[in-house]
Amino acid sequence: MSDDFRNSSLNELDALVIGGGIAGLESALNLAHMGFHVMIVEKDLSIGGRMIHLSKVFPTLDCSACITTPKVSETARHPNIEILNHSEVKHISRDENGSYRAVIEQRPRYVIDSLCTGCQDCEEACPVVVKDEYQYNLVGRKAAYIPFSIASPRIAAIDLDNCILCGACEKACGPGAIDFTQETRITEITVNSIIVATGFKLFDPDRITRYGGGKLKNVVTAMQMERQLVPTRPFNTVLRPGDGKVPDKIAYVLCAGSRDATVGNPICSQICCMYSIKQAQLILGAVPMADVTIYFLHVRAFGKGFDEFYQQAKMMDVQFIKGKIGRIKELENGDLMLRYEDIASGQVKETQHDMVVLSVGILPNMGIEKLFGDEKFKLDPFNFYNQPNEMTDPFKSNLPGVFIAGTSTGPMDIPDSILSAGAAAAQAAKYMKQHQASISHQATTPL
Amino acid sequence: MIKEPNFTGKRIGVYICQCGSNISDYVDVEKVREEISRGKGVSLAKITMFACADSAQKEIVADIQNEPLDAIVVASCSPKLHLNTFRGVAERGGLNPYNYVQVNIREQDSWAHSDKPAQATLKAIHLIRAGIAKVSLSEPLTPMTIPAENSVAIVGAGVAGMRAAIELADLGVNVHLIEREHFVGGRVAQWGKMSMTNQTGEEIITELYHEVKKRESIRVYTGANIIASKGSIGNFNIQVKIQPRYVEPPCDPESFKKAIEACPVEVDDEFNFNLTKRKAIFFNYRSEFPAMPVVDMAACTRCEECLKYCHGIRLDQQYRIIEIHVGSIFLATGFNPYEPKKGEFGYQEHPNVITFQQLKRLLDLTKGEFRFRGKKIERVAFIYCVGSRQIDGENKYCARYCCTSAIHAAIQLRQELKVPFIYHINKGIRTYGKQEILYEQSSTSGDVYLQFVEDDPPVVEVLNNPIKVTVNDLLTAHMEVTVTTDLVVLITGMVPRVNTELISILKVPLGKDHFYNEIHPKLRPVETMIDGLVIAGCCQGPRNIAESASSALAAVSKVYSILNKGEIKLEPTLAIVNPAACEWCGKCLEACPFDAIERIETEKVPVARIIESNCKGCGMCTPVCPTEAIDIKGYTNPEVRSMIEAMSG
Structure with a gap:
């Protein structure tokens, strides 16, 4: 953030990007490179979205943190970009010039940004342990905490919902950065264009009673497995959560919550086949003796290099069985019995595994449509944000100057999200140029 | 003479990255740090979890200023990923960015020698020592700035090229839109109805072409090829050869029509994939752009019949070569449909075995009842993955668009043309995302899906009529199913267009699949190893239309970012x-x-x-x-x- 920017009292910027995940970052960076001033509003404590939490990504097996962090730090440093973390847009209205006025609420982190050095002394002092949402509840964290090791900004926050107000962190903090008097801050900005990049929600498999409804100890979601495979993995190996045993017969259940009208999600989530195939390959690296079986309906390996990646998994002896898992039952020793129709033999079979990964899909992350007051920001039939002209103006929404990027438009993998963000930025840039031209034209045209 | 590196007197900071555990799982980073810190000139040696993380960058900046340091070495991943990241760090610390050296101990060490951690550790020490030696001798360098031409050459006037042209023109960039064919529109013009939105290709192309023509800053060249290119980012000098169309205005559409009628020559019409014939003077469809026919000189007999009706025809027209000066080159040269080999699933052995592209043209040309070669068609069998996901052939990749597009065509066959029996002989349907709805619609409306496994493809018998297709069907526990059908449609995938000359002139990097290759699918998805040369649409790999438009616009962002500053910084190395x-x-x-x-x-x-x-x-x-x-x-x-x-x- 440049000083000019910080000191500006006008709060007039060119564009607002809602969401600091990879699509939001990429949109903002593109606009910033084109010379526009952008604000990113991110509801989490750190930018980076889902991607910064992934292990290696398909099909190139790049370390995700290694390719996300350059974008994250470039965004954080860019003189044309301002970031509001821990913040949410509360209301958006349109003025007579066609510009948008956004009201943004920034929740306090109870830590003074400029003083915190990220030393983690508060974390050590804090006596409260709660589930760590950044590790998908696999391990705990403190109530005074740094969200995760590569968070941006890498500064502490106090989780006041769980804090017991013991004051231990305050005492431990050398620079005196803890400040319990911080309040919610309201910022109002005026922009000419908005890019909505609010990402997706993960399907909650607890809704599927056939798969234990969340009660089976050794059934995890794919995100929980992903966290066990990242470079900063909590256990340094793969463990099943029920008893901490290293699993040696792991099953992947694809389409858990996708392509399934019974759970209200008829569409394909587009990424689960590929991330499961990737995780299977990584598991074979982390636990070389393990057997991995993927139960699938169709393997959707459609992108550049994807089918080759699928073939590679087969060569590595990942087992692929065509059949939908009907039911998962827990055995006394914590192992799981999977019942399914084995399509290739036409028989109903049962197979025992010691750990099951549910390859959960993508759901829309709604909410932005409520911010525009009387103007209707449209959703598509699946509650993703609507693209009225998908073929030739792909990331334009139904509102002038409002664009959408990434998985807020529908299921998408990372390469496609990044392309969509570049595209949304180009469309927003063009809109802003034309919009500014029309405003200055009005201003200079005598009445 | 070699200067002794340790006597240059520079104070050097060395950072050893664990890369989470990508490096530290195999390289004993503490041992490396100890060894390195003993070296002369090394003021400090530190281990970091992720050197690229914002917090680590800040720490390095602080060290440069506080120690102070004269030069830094970061031992981490490939410089391809982070060279610029750490040059930036050096600069923010007040160093010349070229007093920084990146040592690759991940791709070239920890990952390559994961089975030999002790040796990997030793190798890391040697590599870092070399980095220290280099940085000891490094001189400050300053990038050179050159002016950049605010214009772009877009090669290919299909959906991706035209869409990009419109956006770039509106952003204030001069556009040269270079199309090899005599008409714009690329493959989309041939495509009829589109899945998901039901627009036709013709509608999309018409809309885009009208937008292109509205903009004075877009110049369209048809029948045009790049024949030479010199220079580099910011300043490419390109020669374009424009083939004559042998027709020029003014001449009214009625006279054109008569001239075409008068032409006695008939040849296969490649626009309709040889399903129909055309004349030697022709256009492909009524609203085609530019709205002027062209003479196919290879077929023309120079009988001059057409000249009697139209004064715009110039059989003596010559080619022209023009020179253009642009700051960036944008490739959107598209794809070719895979052409099955003779005998591949009965292709060219029975006339009723056709390609998917032919079916799409047929659907576009059919009014009323669905007939082929004079006979009503009631049974259609689709065979999927022809020329894609090949076990033995070269095309290992999935062509991405075909499952959805074929199923959409099947729905059109059933709903509009009342074809009652449709068989989808597939290798696993890949209607990803929202396209799943079409699969659901087709499979619940009576289409029959049969699935074969990779090494056991269906057998097509063409000796007797009707054609028989036999499948070892996975979905019925490997029952052998024989389908009798009036028409077999080979769902042919995408292959790169043949552009040998263009590729060699521009030195376009190709991937294993022979499509144009980007630098990195996530970090730099539209750029190539040639600075200033971007790629979009299906020349990069199979995509549907919306995805092509998306990639074209993403490339627009990149081109505009390069050109809008008016100047380009060049590496001083x-x-x-x-x-x-x-x-x-x-x-x-x-x-x-x-x-x-x-x-x-x-x-x-x-x-x-x-x-x-x-x-x-x-x-x-x-x-x-x-x-x-x-x-x-x-x-x-x-x-x-x-x-x-x-x-x-």
Whole structure:
């Protein structure tokens, strides 16, 4: 953030990007490179979205943190970009010039940004342990905490919902950065264009009673497995959560919550086949003796290099069985019995595994449509944000100057999200140029 | 003479990255740190979890200022990923960015030697020592700035090219839109109804072409090919050869129509994939753009019948060559449908075995009942993955668009043309995302899906009518199912267009699949290894139309980011000639692949000179110079020698 920017009292910027995940970052960076001033509003404590939490990504097996962090730090440093973390847009209205006025609420982190050095002394002092949402509840964290090791900004926050107000962190903090008097801050900005990049929600498999409804100890979601495979993995190996045993017969259940009208999600989530195939390959690296079986309906390996990646998994002896898992039952020793129709033999079979990964899909992350007051920001039939002209103006929404990027438009993998963000930025840039031209034209045209 | 690196007196900071555990799982980073910190000139040696993380970058900046440091070395991943990240760190700390050296101990060490951690640790130490040696001798360098031409050459006027042209023009960039064919629209023009939105290709192309024509800053060239290109990012000089169309205005559409009727020559119409015939003077469909026919001189007999009806026809027209000057080149050259081999699933052995592209043209041309070669068609069998996901063939990739597109065509066959029996003989349906709805719709409306496994493809019998297709069907526990059908449609995938000349002129990098290759699918998805050359649409790999438009617009962002500043910063790591040592032998000129060396006369003798805007710093010239008169800034002979010594010492 440049000083000019910080000191500006006008709060007039060119564009607002809602969401600091990879699509939001990429949109903002593109606009910033084109010379526009952008604000990113991110509801989490750190930018980076889902991607910064992934292990290696398909099909190139790049370390995700290694390719996300350059974008994250470039965004954080860019003189044309301002970031509001821990913040949410509360209301958006349109003025007579066609510009948008956004009201943004920034929740306090109870830590003074400029003083915190990220030393983690508060974390050590804090006596409260709660589930760590950044590790998908696999391990705990403190109530005074740094969200995760590569968070941006890498500064502490106090989780006041769980804090017991013991004051231990305050005492431990050398620079005196803890400040319990911080309040919610309201910022109002005026922009000419908005890019909505609010990402997706993960399907909650607890809704599927056939798969234990969340009660089976050794059934995890794919995100929980992903966290066990990242470079900063909590256990340094793969463990099943029920008893901490290293699993040696792991099953992947694809389409858990996708392509399934019974759970209200008829569409394909587009990424689960590929991330499961990737995780299977990584598991074979982390636990070389393990057997991995993927139960699938169709393997959707459609992108550049994807089918080759699928073939590679087969060569590595990942087992692929065509059949939908009907039911998962827990055995006394914590192992799981999977019942399914084995399509290739036409028989109903049962197979025992010691750990099951549910390859959960993508759901829309709604909410932005409520911010525009009387103007209707449209959703598509699946509650993703609507693209009225998908073929030739792909990331334009139904509102002038409002664009959408990434998985807020529908299921998408990372390469496609990044392309969509570049595209949304180009469309927003063009809109802003034309919009500014029309405003200055009005201003200079005598009445 | 090699300078002893440890006596340059620079205070050097060394950072050893764990890369989470990507490096530290195999390299004993603590041992490396200990060894390195003993080296002369090393003021500090630290281990970081992720050197690229914002917090680590801040720490390095603080160290540079507080220690203070004169140079830094980061031992982490490939410089391809983070060279610029850490150059930025050096700069923010107040150092010249070229007083930074990145040492790759991940791709070239921890990942490569994960089975030998002790040796990997030793290798890391040697590699870092070499880095320290290099940075000890490094000189501050300043990037060169050159003006950039605010214009772009877009090659291919299909959906991706035209969409990009419109956006770039509106952003204030001058656009040269270069189309090889005599009509714009590419493959989409041939495509009829689209899945998901039911627009037709013709509608999309018409809309886009009207938008293109509205903009004065877009110049469209049809029948045009790039025949030469010189220069580099910011300043490409391109020669375009424009083939004659042998027709020019003014001449009214009625006269054109009569001229076409009068033409006695009939040839296969490639626009309709040879399903129909056309004349030697032709256009493909009524609203086609530019709205002027063209004479196919290869087929024309010069009978001059057409001249009687239309005065716009010029059979003596010659080709022209024009030169354009652009800052960036945008490739959107599209794909070709896979052409099945003779005999592949009965292709060209039975006339009723057709390709998917032919079916799409048929659907577009059919009014009323669905007939083929005079007979009503009631049974259609689709065979999927023809030319894609090949086990033995070259095309290992999935062509992405075909499952959805074929199923959409099947729905059209059933709903509009009332074809009652449709069989989908597939290899696993890939209607990803929202396209799943079409699969659901087709499979619940009576279409039959049969699935074969990779090494057991269906067998097509064409000796007797009707055609029989036999499948070992996975979905019924490998029951052998035989389908009798009136028409077999081979769902043919995408292959790259043949563009041998263009690829060699522009040095376009290709991937394993022979499509144009990006630098990195996530970090730099539309850029190529040639600076200023971007790619979009299906020339990069199979995509549907919406995805092509998306990639085209993403490439627009990139091009506009390059051109909007009016100038380009060039890497200063270029060749440099010491004229005192040069004895002009011309060997460097021969070795240079970028025309960056010229001979100049000096008072005494001729010597070599570097044309800096063309030089890429590739280093091809240095080893051939017999007198060591030529060197690369940032990779000088003394630097490289000191690295070798440090590594072997």
